[in-house]
Amino acid sequence: MQTVFIVAILLLGFLITFQIAKASEYVAVLRGEEKAKKQTNKVNAFLLLAFLILGLIGVYYCNETLKGKILGEAASNHGKHIDTMLQITLVLTGIVFVITQVALFWFAYKYQQSDDRKAYYYPHNNKLEVIWTVIPAIALTVLVGFGIFYWFKITGDAPKDAMEVEIIGSQFKWEFRYPGHDGPGGKGVFGKKYFKNITGDNPLGQIWDDPANRDDVYVTGEPMHLVVNKPVRLVINSKDVIHDVGLVHFRMKMDAVPGTPTTMWFTPTKTSKQMAQELGKANFVYEISCDQMCGKGHTGMRGEVIVETQEQFDAWMATKQPLYDKLFVNKPAVTDSTHTPDSTAKSVTAVLLKK
Amino acid sequence: MSDTIHIHPGQVGHEVAHDDHHHGHHEQSFVTKYIFSQDHKTIGKQFLVTGIIWAIVGGLFSVLFRLQLGFPGQTFPILETVFGKWAEGGVIKAEFYYALITMHGTVLVFFVLTAGLSGTFANLLIPLQVGARDMASPFLNMLSYWFFFLASIVMISSLFLHTGPAAGGWTVYPPLSALGQASIGSRLGMDFWIVSMALFVVSALLGGLNYIATILNMRTKGMSMTRLPLTIWALFFTAVLGVLSFPVLFSGLILLLFDRNLGTSFYLSDIVVNGEILNNEGGSAILFQHLFWFLGHPEVYIILLPAMGMVSEILSVNSRKPIFGYMAMLGSLFAIAILAFLVWAHHMFVTGLNPFLGSIFVLLTLLIAVPSAIKVFNWLTTLWRGNIRLTPATLFAIGFVSLFISGGLTGIFLGNSTIDIHLHDTMFVVAHFHIVMGVASMFGMFAGIYHWFPKMFGRYLNSTLGYIHFWVTIVGAYLIFWPMHYEGLAGMPRRYLDKSSWASFSQFGDLDKMITIVSIIVFAVQLMFVFNFFYSIFKGRKVTSTNPWGANTLEWTTPINPGHGNWEGEIPEVHRWAYDYGKDGREFIPQTEPVGANESKH
Numbered sequence: 001m002q003t004v005f006i007v008a009i010l011l012l013g014f015l016i017t018f019q020i021a022k023a024s025e026y027v028a029v030l031r032g033e034e035k036a037k038k039q040t041n042k043v044n045a046f047l048l049l050a051f052l053i054l055g056l057i058g059v060y061y062c063n064e065t066l067k068g069k070i071l072g073e074a075a076s077n078h079g080k081h082i083d084t085m086l087q088i089t090l091v092l093t094g095i096v097f098v099i100t101q102v103a104l105f106w107f108a109y110k111y112q113q114s115d116d117r118k119a120y121y122y123p124h125n126n127k128l129e130v131i132w133t134v135i136p137a138i139a140l141t142v143l144v145g146f147g148i149f150y151w152f153k154i155t156g157d158a159p160k161d162a163m164e165v166e167i168i169g170s171q172f173k174w175e176f177r178y179p180g181h182d183g184p185g186g187k188g189v190f191g192k193k194y195f196k197n198i199t200g201d202n203p204l205g206q207i208w209d210d211p212a213n214r215d216d217v218y219v220t221g222e223p224m225h226l227v228v229n230k231p232v233r234l235v236i237n238s239k240d241v242i243h244d245v246g247l248v249h250f251r252m253k254m255d256a257v258p259g260t261p262t263t264m265w266f267t268p269t270k271t272s273k274q275m276a277q278e279l280g281k282a283n284f285v286y287e288i289s290c291d292q293m294c295g296k297g298h299t300g301m302r303g304e305v306i307v308e309t310q311e312q313f314d315a316w317m318a319t320k321q322p323l324y325d326k327l328f329v330n331k332p333a334v335t336d337s338t339h340t341p342d343s344t345a346k347s348v349t350a351v352l353l354k355k
Numbered sequence: 356m357s358d359t360i361h362i363h364p365g366q367v368g369h370e371v372a373h374d375d376h377h378h379g380h381h382e383q384s385f386v387t388k389y390i391f392s393q394d395h396k397t398i399g400k401q402f403l404v405t406g407i408i409w410a411i412v413g414g415l416f417s418v419l420f421r422l423q424l425g426f427p428g429q430t431f432p433i434l435e436t437v438f439g440k441w442a443e444g445g446v447i448k449a450e451f452y453y454a455l456i457t458m459h460g461t462v463l464v465f466f467v468l469t470a471g472l473s474g475t476f477a478n479l480l481i482p483l484q485v486g487a488r489d490m491a492s493p494f495l496n497m498l499s500y501w502f503f504f505l506a507s508i509v510m511i512s513s514l515f516l517h518t519g520p521a522a523g524g525w526t527v528y529p530p531l532s533a534l535g536q537a538s539i540g541s542r543l544g545m546d547f548w549i550v551s552m553a554l555f556v557v558s559a560l561l562g563g564l565n566y567i568a569t570i571l572n573m574r575t576k577g578m579s580m581t582r583l584p585l586t587i588w589a590l591f592f593t594a595v596l597g598v599l600s601f602p603v604l605f606s607g608l609i610l611l612l613f614d615r616n617l618g619t620s621f622y623l624s625d626i627v628v629n630g631e632i633l634n635n636e637g638g639s640a641i642l643f644q645h646l647f648w649f650l651g652h653p654e655v656y657i658i659l660l661p662a663m664g665m666v667s668e669i670l671s672v673n674s675r676k677p678i679f680g681y682m683a684m685l686g687s688l689f690a691i692a693i694l695a696f697l698v699w700a701h702h703m704f705v706t707g708l709n710p711f712l713g714s715i716f717v718l719l720t721l722l723i724a725v726p727s728a729i730k731v732f733n734w735l736t737t738l739w740r741g742n743i744r745l746t747p748a749t750l751f752a753i754g755f756v757s758l759f760i761s762g763g764l765t766g767i768f769l770g771n772s773t774i775d776i777h778l779h780d781t782m783f784v785v786a787h788f789h790i791v792m793g794v795a796s797m798f799g800m801f802a803g804i805y806h807w808f809p810k811m812f813g814r815y816l817n818s819t820l821g822y823i824h825f826w827v828t829i830v831g832a833y834l835i836f837w838p839m840h841y842e843g844l845a846g847m848p849r850r851y852l853d854k855s856s857w858a859s860f861s862q863f864g865d866l867d868k869m870i871t872i873v874s875i876i877v878f879a880v881q882l883m884f885v886f887n888f889f890y891s892i893f894k895g896r897k898v899t900s901t902n903p904w905g906a907n908t909l910e911w912t913t914p915i916n917p918g919h920g921n922w923e924g925e926i927p928e929v930h931r932w933a934y935d936y937g938k939d940g941r942e943f944i945p946q947t948e949p950v951g952a953n954e955s956k957h
Contacts, residue, residue, distance in 0.1 A: 003431070003432065003433045010879050014879070014882075014883055014886075017820070017823060017883065018820065018883075018886070020819070021817050021819035021820045021823070022817065024819045025817060025818075025819065025896065037744075040745070040818070040822070041744065041745050044745040044750060044822065045743075045745055047826065048745075048750075048753070051829070051830070055833065058833070058837075059837070062837060062838050062841070066838060066841040066866070067841075069841065069845060069862045069863065070841055070844045070845040071844075071845050071846060071859070078776075079777075081773065082773055082774060082776060082777050085771065085773045085774050086768070086774050086777070086844075089767060089768050089771065089774060090768075092767075093764040093765075093767055093768070096760075096764060097760065097761065097764055100731060100732075100735065100760045101757060101760060101761075103735050104734075104735055104738070104753065104756055104757055104760070105753075105757070107735060107738040107739050107741075107743075108738055108743060108745070108753050111674070111738060111739065111740060111741045111742065111743050112743050112745060113742050113743055113744050113745070114742065117742045118742065118937060118940070119674060119675040119676040119740065119741045119742040119936060119937035120676065120739075120740035120741070120937065121676070121677065121936070121937045121938045121939075122676065122677070122679060122736070122739075122740065123677040123678075123679065123680075123681065123934065124679060124680045124681065124682070124683070125679075125680075128732075128736070129680050129683045129729065129733075132728065132729060132732040133683075133725060133728075133729055136724060136725050136728040136729075137725050140721045140722070140724055140725065140767075143721060143767065143771060144717060144718050144721050144771075146773075147717055147721075147771040147772065147773045147774070148714045148717060148718075148772075148773075150773040151710065151713065151714055151717065151772045151773045152710065152714070154773065154776065155710035155713070156710075170627070171537060171628070171629070195625040195626070195627055195632065196632050198627045198632060205627075239625075239626070239627045239628075240530065240534070240537055240626055240627060240628040240629075241528075241529075241530045241531040241534070241537050241538075241628075242528055242530065242531065242640055244705065244780065246780075246846065246848060248777075248845070248846030248859050249859070251776065251777040251846075252776060252777075253705050253776050253777065253779055253780075254705050254707065255705055255706045255707060257640050257641060257706065257707060258530055258623075258624060258625050258626050258640060259623075259624025259625040259626070259636075259637075259638065259639065259640065260624075260639060260640065260641060260707060262706070262707035263707075281858075283858070284858070285858055287857060287858060287859050289846075289848050289857070289859070289860075290848070291779065291780040291781070291848045292528075292780060293453065293523070293524050293528075293531070293850045294531060295450075295453075295531060295537055295538045296448075296449040296450040296453065296538065296539075297449065298449075298453075298850060298851070298852075299449065299850075299851045299852045299853055299854075299856075300856065302856065302857065
């Protein structure tokens with residue numbers, strides 16, 4: 001009913017507009033076309049000026065209304081760089097925006113057709129053209145310079161002491177793996193995996209012949225835990241289609257590509273609690289959004305991150321058990337053969353381990 | 356090769372002057388005159404009408420899914436009426452939402468803004484403005500339209516498939532688009548999409564080669580390359596871009612077709628989908644993105660350049676002033692065309708691209724802002740101290756410049772990889788490309804339609820409706836897309852159906868409502884334009900003079916309703932560039948007028 005009503009109103013409005021438009025054309029012909037044209041020219045020139053003024057006010061109003069809704073301060077070291085870069089660009093482009101838009105609409109208003117005016121024959125001026133080639137070029141060099149400087153900082157190698165977490169996307173959930181402490185200096189090493197080993201019990205397809213897998217902790221269905229002020233390097237994977245690990249508060253993002261692992265690193269600088277206090281939102285959570293369309297559940301592919309102190313993290317980790325222990329050590333009743341990879345996968349496993 | 360064409364009253368000569376194989380005169384039937392026509396003007400109109408129909412379809416899709424985005428909790432019975440099982444109970448199903456955005460993007464980018472825009476105006480304007488009786492090959496030109504028509508039929512058919520049309524986004528990234536198990540839209544609908552796009556590429560190539568051949572070889576006497584109107588230069592570079600980049604998309608799509616149907620692994624590796632382990636190993640999903648964007652980025656210039664060319668022409672004619680810096684305009688078009696091929700990976704900064712390679716693409720991408728800035732400053736200077744006639748075409752041209760500035764500047768954010776990390780795939784991107792590529796090019800197209808409608812149909816569009824059309828559209832476009840940038844700054848991902856379950860993105864409910872309402876109004880006004888268009892073809896005010904705008908270019912030396920062959924008698928000779936407006940106290944000097952002895956030099 002409502003839709004019929006809306007459609008009826010639209011149709012009516014349209015009919016009226018059309019009749020007026022038709023009538024105005026007749027009137028124009030009757031009154032003398034030249035005169036009518038001058039009249040509409042004036043009206044439209046005035047509207048252009050009004051559009052400029054109201055538009056600039058609108059831009060200001062829009063900013064006042066919405067600036068409070070765009071997440072506040074970044075919660076990672078890289079995020080701060082990105083915000084700085086954003087501000088530099090905003091200022092520079094803002095100036096250009098105002099100057100060019102004002103010039104555009106002002107000229108259109110000021111030089112509207114009039115009998116007393118003659119258009120000025122001005123086909124070119126090399127000096128002017130050189131000036132406005134050079135100035136944008138300089139401005140852009142500045143932006144490129146800053147941009148690449150920060151870009152290499154952000155995409156450069158992670159610090160040696162960074163913790164590592166693997167994050168794996170699949171339709172439509174996130175899974176995590178922590179590497180344990182089996183590497184040199186107590187740093188964890190991820191065990192190898194092979195996608196054909198994936199079963200219900202072995203969701204990542206870990207290769208159990210690889211000893212590095214023995215202390216890897218598999219986590220799903222709960223938030224990813226990170227330590228505040230400790231760099232973290234994410235190893236990103238996908239099992240099916242391309243996903244994307246989007247971390248808005250850290251301003252970080254990286255695709256998860258099946259068959260091609262990607263990485264990114266950053267240092268979270270605020271715990272979840274700190275953020276909740278700063279933003280005045282008791283229920284604040286860091287969210288992981290999937291930013292690359294991945295199918296019908298894309299909108300719901302949500303994960304969470306908890307940033308906490310080292311002690312809290314250790315306490316949480318202590319409650320976790322490596323998947324290997326769960327499957328083989330603490331479940332002696334089950335025979336090994338059900339869980340070892342099948343023969344084809346085993347041969348591939350051997351090849352992979354030799355590498 | 357004769358330079359004349361024989362026109363008999365009431366009968367239009369069919370053969371074209373440069374055609375060595377004369378068929379002799381014969382009466383044109385309705386079919387050869389209006390359907391399988393080889394007249395470039397008729398083919399242009401066919402592209403335009405088909406483009407308009409597509410624009411209504413593509414626009415309607417966006418309005419309907421905007422309903423769902425603006426009012427997530429509500430049901431809309433009209434959606435069930437239109438979409439049946441895909442919107443049971445009046446709520447669009449998620450899988451169909453993705454089908455709709457895919458179709459919206461594909462239709463508007465390729466079928467409206469490529470075929471509808473450059474197809475229309477390249478066909479209409481190239482022979483008329485270079486002084487040729489028709490295209491280099493009128494027959495291939497006709498085929499170009501009919502391949503486009505076939506592509507349209509296949510794409511339309513896919514809408515009625517049991518499993519729905521393609522739903523992987525207009526960029527159809529595999530593996531999502533390659534695996535029927537991963538998405539219902541990747542079943543038969545995706546094959547239809549690929550076949551349709553393959554036909555479309557054939558159409559684009561036939562058209563493009565023809566445009567290039569015509570511009571290079573069929574200019575009339577005296578029409579040197581540097582005397583060409585900027586519209587023709589823009590259409591020339593557009594055609595070059597299309598001819599060099601569409602085949603790359605074609606190859607990418609063929610490989611995708613193989614991966615889908617023949618078990619190859621070009622793009623697939625290490626995949627477990629819905630618990631099913633696939634055998635594919637060794638492919639690269641990112642390879643497709645390189646192939647896609649090697650077309651995809653030039654494609655945005657394929658869309659923009661014709662609009663730029665027409666805007667240059669229209670602003671100059673209606674300011675009664677020469678275009679400022681013709682050579683600089685030409686140089687910047689050339690620079691844009693070259694750079695268009697060297698920036699594709701800026702769509703892929705967060706795919707795991709080598710950071711060093713990324714930095715090169717940052718440099719090249721931001722470099723493209725220099726020729727763009729030159730163009731903007733030259734347009735501004737063209738308006739400066741003009742005597743501006745604010746026709747609907749002029750207003751749309753001014754609107755184009757405004758939108759091009761706004762959208763171009765946000766491109767500087769996205770082209771900088773550091774900022775792109777945060778803004779990539781957010782609503783900021785959606786706002787950016789809709790303004791700079793979508794709405795701006797639509798404005799260029801509208802400007803062109805209002806300006807050349809008298810040449811196309813011998814009648815005027817109703818200008819009061821034209822003014823309403825312009826004002827509602829520009830205000831609406833800014834209301835829709837300007838605040839959308841803020842959603843992107845907040846990191847809201849694009850292509851999200853319902854944001855209410857997210858703590859970080861649910862704060863824009865009112866804004867989304869406003870955007871939806873405005874988009875309905877804007878769409879209604881476009882329908883009004885469509886009505887104006889068709890009404891005016893038959894009932895519009897008749898054009899009474901051959902040169903209603905007082906323009907210099909050759910198309911206005913033809914009769915009001917030119918027949919096939921364009922000029923009765925000899926093709927006019929050209930003696931000057933196209934922009935002698937306001938020179939030596941004269942309002943305009945047509946290109947056909949010889950240079951006088953006392954004329955000042957510029």
